[in-house]
Amino acid sequence: xxxxxxxxxRALEDKERMNTLWRSLQxxxxxxxxxxxxxGEDALPRLLExxxxxxxxxxxxxxxxxERVREAGGNVYFAESAEDAAKYVAxxxxxxxxxLVVKSKSMTTEEVMLNRVLEEIGIEVVETDLGEWIVQLAxxxxxxxxxxxxxxxxxxxxxxxxxxxxxxxxxxxxAITRVAQRVLREKFxxxxxxxxxxxxxVAETGAAIIVTNEGNGRFVTTFPKxxxxxxxxxxxVDDWVDAFNVLRVLARSATGKQTSVYVSIFGPRRTSIxxxxxxxxxxxxxxxxxxxxxxxxxxSEALRCIRCSACFNVCATYRVMGGHVFGDIYTGPIxxxxxxxxxxxxxxxxxxxxCISCGLCKETCPVSIDIPMTISWIKNExxxxxRTDWALSMYETYTKxxxxxxxxxxxxxxxxxxxxxxxxxxxxxxxxxxxxxxxxSFFDHYKPRGKGDSSIKVAYFVDTYAAYxxxxxxxxxxxxxxxxxxxxxxxxxEGAGMPLIQYGFLExxxxxxxxxxxxxxxxxxxxxxxxxxxxxxxxCLKVAYPKILGTHEAEEVAKNxxxxxxxxxxxxLLERIKPERSEDSQSVFYHYxxxxxxxxxxxxxxxxxxxxxxxxxxKDYGCCGMAGTWGMRKGPIGYDTSIEIGRRVVEIIHSxxxxxxxTESSVCPIQFRHxxxxxIKHPVxxxxxxxxx
Amino acid sequence: MISLSVVNSFLNAASRNGAHVIxxxxxxxxARVTARIASENNVSSIALARMRDPLLxxxxxxLASMRAVFNLDDYRLEEAAKIAENVDMxxxxxxxxxxEVGVVVILDSYSARLASTLPRRFAALLPASQIxxxxxxxxxxxxxxxGEAGAAILIAGPSGTSDIELTFVKGVHxxxxxxxxxxEERE
Numbered sequence: 032x033x034x035x036x037x038x039x040x041r042a043l044e045d046k047e048r049m050n051t052l053w054r055s056l057q058x059x060x061x062x063x064x065x066x067x068x069x070x071g072e073d074a075l076p077r078l079l080e081x082x083x084x085x086x087x088x089x090x091x092x093x094x095x096x097x098e099r100v101r102e103a104g105g106n107v108y109f110a111e112s113a114e115d116a117a118k119y120v121a122x123x124x125x126x127x128x129x130x131l132v133v134k135s136k137s138m139t140t141e142e143v144m145l146n147r148v149l150e151e152i153g154i155e156v157v158e159t160d161l162g163e164w165i166v167q168l169a170x171x172x173x174x175x176x177x178x179x180x181x182x183x184x185x186x187x188x189x190x191x192x193x194x195x196x197x198x199x200x201x202x203x204x205x206a207i208t209r210v211a212q213r214v215l216r217e218k219f220x221x222x223x224x225x226x227x228x229x230x231x232x233v234a235e236t237g238a239a240i241i242v243t244n245e246g247n248g249r250f251v252t253t254f255p256k257x258x259x260x261x262x263x264x265x266x267x268v269d270d271w272v273d274a275f276n277v278l279r280v281l282a283r284s285a286t287g288k289q290t291s292v293y294v295s296i297f298g299p300r301r302t303s304i305x306x307x308x309x310x311x312x313x314x315x316x317x318x319x320x321x322x323x324x325x326x327x328x329x330x331s332e333a334l335r336c337i338r339c340s341a342c343f344n345v346c347a348t349y350r351v352m353g354g355h356v357f358g359d360i361y362t363g364p365i366x367x368x369x370x371x372x373x374x375x376x377x378x379x380x381x382x383x384x385x386c387i388s389c390g391l392c393k394e395t396c397p398v399s400i401d402i403p404m405t406i407s408w409i410k411n412e413x414x415x416x417x418r419t420d421w422a423l424s425m426y427e428t429y430t431k432x433x434x435x436x437x438x439x440x441x442x443x444x445x446x447x448x449x450x451x452x453x454x455x456x457x458x459x460x461x462x463x464x465x466x467x468x469x470x471x472s473f474f475d476h477y478k479p480r481g482k483g484d485s486s487i488k489v490a491y492f493v494d495t496y497a498a499y500x501x502x503x504x505x506x507x508x509x510x511x512x513x514x515x516x517x518x519x520x521x522x523x524x525e526g527a528g529m530p531l532i533q534y535g536f537l538e539x540x541x542x543x544x545x546x547x548x549x550x551x552x553x554x555x556x557x558x559x560x561x562x563x564x565x566x567x568x569x570x571c572l573k574v575a576y577p578k579i580l581g582t583h584e585a586e587e588v589a590k591n592x593x594x595x596x597x598x599x600x601x602x603x604l605l606e607r608i609k610p611e612r613s614e615d616s617q618s619v620f621y622h623y624x625x626x627x628x629x630x631x632x633x634x635x636x637x638x639x640x641x642x643x644x645x646x647x648x649x650k651d652y653g654c655c656g657m658a659g660t661w662g663m664r665k666g667p668i669g670y671d672t673s674i675e676i677g678r679r680v681v682e683i684i685h686s687x688x689x690x691x692x693x694t695e696s697s698v699c700p701i702q703f704r705h706x707x708x709x710x711i712k713h714p715v716x717x718x719x720x721x722x723x724x
Numbered sequence: 725m726i727s728l729s730v731v732n733s734f735l736n737a738a739s740r741n742g743a744h745v746i747x748x749x750x751x752x753x754x755a756r757v758t759a760r761i762a763s764e765n766n767v768s769s770i771a772l773a774r775m776r777d778p779l780l781x782x783x784x785x786x787l788a789s790m791r792a793v794f795n796l797d798d799y800r801l802e803e804a805a806k807i808a809e810n811v812d813m814x815x816x817x818x819x820x821x822x823x824e825v826g827v828v829v830i831l832d833s834y835s836a837r838l839a840s841t842l843p844r845r846f847a848a849l850l851p852a853s854q855i856x857x858x859x860x861x862x863x864x865x866x867x868x869x870x871g872e873a874g875a876a877i878l879i880a881g882p883s884g885t886s887d888i889e890l891t892f893v894k895g896v897h898x899x900x901x902x903x904x905x906x907x908e909e910r911e
Contacts, residue, residue: 055890103874161896162887178887185888204888212896219897220809236870246841246883246898253837253875271863271870279824279859289740290825292880293898296866297832300874304805304834 035356035381039667042352043675049351051184053679059178060344060651062287067397069289074279075397081268081276082335082398089325089334092234092267093316099237105299106313107237113143113373116317120226120259121148123313127257129154129223133215135243135251136160137228138176138338139261139317141360142373145226156226157218159247161211168195174354174362177285177340182353215247223305225251229262230338231277232314235270238298239314242281242291252297256306259313260297264321265334277337284339284397324372329408333368335398340365342392342402347654348385351675357385364392364402371409379406380413384668387658388533389625390570404578410535419458419669420534423660427495427526430468434499437470460670463663466500466701473502477509477521485518487602490554490561492547492592494568495526496697504697508564508595508715510724515604520559523550527563527571529626530660537579544576544585552584561592564715566695567659569594569630596695596714597631600638608722611644619717620689621649622703624696625658631695636714640693643721648687655680657702673702681706693717730823731906734855737826741881742894743902745826754849754907755782758815761847761903762790769811771796771804771843773835779817779849779907796835804838814839814899815847819869821855821906822862825880828904829862832875840879846899848879852908 042049085092093109100107110116120143124132132154134140146156146167158167162180166173169191173179180188189202192210200210227248231240239260241248252258268274282291303310324330343349343363354362359378361369367386371379386406393401433440443449450461459465473493489512497505509519525547531540551561551572563569572592577585599605623634640647656662656676664670681703684692691710692703700711718724735745744761748754762770769792775783780795787793794811796804808814816836820829828848830836840846856862870876883898894900 051889058890159897160887161885165887178890180887181890183888185891188888204891204893207888208885208893208896215897235867238870244883245885245887245896247896249837249841249877250897253832253841271866272860275859275863286886289737290827290878290880292741292883294827294878295875296870296877297875301832302834302874304801304838307801 035384036667038356039352039672042356043667043671047184048182048353049675052182052353053350055178055181056344056350057652059287060653063284063341063344064651066283066287066289070280070283077276078280079335079398081273082337084273085265085268086325086331086334089264089322092269093264095234096232096237096267096314096316099234100299100314103237103299105237106311107316108313109316109318111318113317113319116143116261116315116319117145117148119315120145120261121152123257123259124149124154124224125152127223129257131218131222132156132224132226133218133222133251133255134158134226135241135248136163136179137226137261138361139228139263140226141173142319143261143317145261157215159215159219159251160243161208161245164211164215165191168192171355172360175340175343176338176362182355219250219254222255224257224259225255226259226261227251229260229266230281231274232262232267233271233274234267236298237314238296240274240278241295242278242293243295244286244292246293248295249293252295252301254304256303256309257311257313258297258301258303259315261315261317263317265336280397281337281339284337284341320372329405330368330372332400332405333365333372335400336365336369337398339397341395341397345391345395345653347389347656347658347676348387348672350653351672352385358382365400367406367409368400368402376409377413379409380415383410383414383535387654387661388529389654389658390574390629391625391653394628401578404575407532407535407537411537414535416534417458419664422457422459423664424530424534424536424539426530426660427528430495430499431472433468434470434472437468441467454665458665459663460665463670464701464704466496468499469501469503471502473498473505474521476502476506485516487517488520488559489517489598490520490522490551490559492522492524492527492551492561492563492568492572494563494565497564498526504564504713504715507719507724511715511718511722512562514722514724515607517604520554522554527565527568529567529571532571532575533659533661541579544571544579547572548576548580548582548585548588551588555587555591559591560598561588562595562598563592563630564595564695564713565697566594566624566627566630570626573630594627594631594695596636596639600635605639605642608642608718610642611721616644616646617691618646618648618689619691619693620684620687621647622655622684622692622694622696622699623649623651624694624699625654627695636693636695639714640717643717648689650683650687652680652683655699655702657698659698662702674705677702677705730855730857731852731908734821734823734826735906737823738881738904739826741826742884743826743881743904746903746905747908748905749908751779751782751907754905755779755786757905758783758847758849759786762787762813765845767812767845768792770794771808771811771814771839773797773814773816773839774833775817783815796838801834804835808838808842811843813845813847814843815849816840818848818850819854820862820865821850821904822859822878823855824858827878827880829865830877830879831869831873832877833873840877841898844895844899845901845903847903847905849905849907852906855906
């Protein structure tokens with residue numbers, strides 16, 4: 032693991048690169064949101080249906096493509112492995128005396144390392160997507176699947192081009208683009224062979240589809256005499272309607288545009304400018320682990336991927352370190368799954384510590400691939416557990432202990448020698464200010480209130496923080512619920528176990544989940560709803576448990592669990608509080624916790640705050656970088672990275688001028704207070720104040 | 725009968741893609757607009773693709789004063805390629821428009837391909853009656869027509885890139901200016 036650590040440390044030293052990357056990804060995230068909001072209601076369900084069909088019918092679709100391409104007189108080759116595919120393409124090139132190959136951006140050809148294989152037999156290979164060309168000249172690999180050079184600044188790019196082309200290039204995007212245009216136009220017209228990947232293959236007609244904005248894809252597919260398209264078999268869809276189900280969403284999700292500039296559709300009957308009627312088409316269908324993945328409960332979902340890269344924009348760690356650290360050939364969150372499919376789970380496990388289980392990738396994924404839980408599984412299968420992983424996975428045990436001896440623990444928490452020791456033994460960074468124990472637990476203090484005869488009954492799933500660290504929060508929650516006419520029961524329970532899931536201890540997590548479900552299910556049967564004030568707890572109950580357990584009981588508990596804010600808004604309880612309209616209303620910043628997005632979609636807390644008369648600022652910047660206990664871990668994969676993320680997030684919050692943050696999470700505040708002495712409240716506390724409870 | 729709203733959504737969507745959109749009535753006006761675009765942009769040579777009468781005649785009329793006007797379909801492939809490489813603007817009669825996202829659809833041919841890839845400016849002449857409302861209908865269109873062509877291209881506007889610090893630069897390998905001229909039948 033030291034390799035990854037070194038890579039991360041090095042990445043953290045390059046401030047210019049981090050700033051360029053963060054800025055760019057924030058822009059991509061924001062423009063994507065606007066574009067996705069314009070989609071018709073049925074666009075995502077239709078896309079999901081199309082992609083689910085593909086992920087479950089690879090053999091059938093492959094057979095259909097092979098038949099249709101052959102019928103139309105094209106060449107089609109099924110490659111079992113990456114080596115197979117590269118060998119086939121090299122043989123086509125060699126036997127036809129090809130000297131110059133022009134390529135349009137393709138991750139699949141990166142996967143089979145085609146450039147290297149072609150160059151080894153003396154063929155010149157030129158990438159023609161601007162970003163990819165820059166990366167090729169730099170001797171690097173793409174750091175992002177749709178923006179390969181997103182990690183490089185204009186200054187760096189100008190330097191690379193100047194030295195590689197022997198001309199002076201200004202550090203200006205337009206000037207750089209003009210140089211590329213001139214150099215590459217000659218290559219397009221001279222090339223004997225074009226190579227592309229495919230965004231889509233349409234089984235019905237054997238046609239391939241690629242999308243580009245620069246127009247390089249058009250040149251590559253229509254000028255050279257020979258065209259080779261290398262497509263992963265999961266790119267096949269059944270017919271034109273399916274193809275457009277993908278295209279309708281692809282550009283919006285990838286670039287924030289309603290469509291790509293060019294959608295090239297071509298196949299066995301293509302003709303070319305250089306070859307006329309003699310033109311050739313070769314379709315290489317690549318398996319390389321995909322058929323096998325189809326059988327895996329965990330990896331099969333990844334076969335739905337349309338390579339839009341929306342998950343990159345929201346990934347907290349990717350946003351600061353980029354694809355040269357976060358990934359192998361396939362980078363970013365989904366890249367961990369694709370590494371597992373194409374290069375094995377062990378290889379994927381090596382990069383898996385960069386996943387902090389915030390879950391935003393799944394929330395943003397247009398085909399809802401459960402990337403975070405699958406990475407937890409990869410960690411569980413092949414991840415090397417460090418002492419810190421073990422220590423932090425037991426976080427809930429410590430908090431229980433702390434609640435029993437608050438004075439000792441609070442003193443230890445502030446004592447520098449004790450913290451140094453904790454850092455040494457458990458790997459908890461001594462610079463992190465840990466929350467103080469109030470002393471005792473909510474379970475000792477809970478008294479059933481209300482008459483117990485309300486028709487609205489909830490069972491409160493408290494989770495670690497409100498149970499053992501600051502039980503005042505839990506008490507306030509019960510008071511608020513009682514005031515709104517809700518009877519609150521307190522079932523037997525353990526902590527939700529998020530740290531176990533995060534660090535890949537799935538067997539332990541499963542045992543814990545079984546226990547909690549067995550405690551909660553009887554309440555659900557009696558008509559209770561389960562309420563969580565901690566978003567991560569709601570996430571465990573609603574999202575993680577059903578996935579880990581797969582039982583009817585877990586599904587029922589999931590269906591009946593609500594995050595607090597979501598519950599108050601959804602059930603209309605909020606209307607029982609008199610709305611407030613204040614002339615000079617107070618401003619607050621709402622921080623939407625990552626796990627809240629899955630557990631409480633649509634940011635219901637904002638409705639609560641507005642109802643109570645606040646002016647609410649909010650901004651989507653992804654995860655704050657604390658990620659539960661992850662931001663406490665000493666070292667580059669933990670505290671050091673967490674701080675770089677947090678610094679940028681807090682800058683955004685500051686730019687709104689808000690001094691008060693409202694958030695449901697109990698751990699994000701640790702990050703915010705690290706930078707500034709914000710006033711931070713849970714919506715429960717805001718309501719209680721307004722109601723003077 | 726093509727509904728006005730489909731034409732309008734095409735025009736709106738296409739202009740969002742960065743294409744210059746122009747609505748015209750009849751072939752004569754479309755030809756006049758093409759000539760105006762050419763003269764406003766100092767275009768001195770034009771390649772036409774897949775034109776047919778009466779549009780071709782109208783264009784020849786309007787462009788009569790231009791130094792060089794080539795009808796690519798009159799040339800052999802190699803010659804046509806040389807011409808397209810050297811002209812300032814390509815003009816193509818396209819097969820369809822997709823209103824949902826404002827793109828023009830070209831069923832592949834040499835001349836159309838050359839006229840829409842190589843010159844710095846590209847004008848698409850699109851009969852209003854050929855505008856398809858949604859992707860689903862485009863799927864039907866391709867199911868009927870893709871086979872005869874063996875390839876197709878959807879073009880949304882000018883070529884561009886955001887590969888350097890996400891700064892948009894117009895015009896990379898394809899044309900840097902795109903004009904979509906919708907031709908409505910004269911009443």
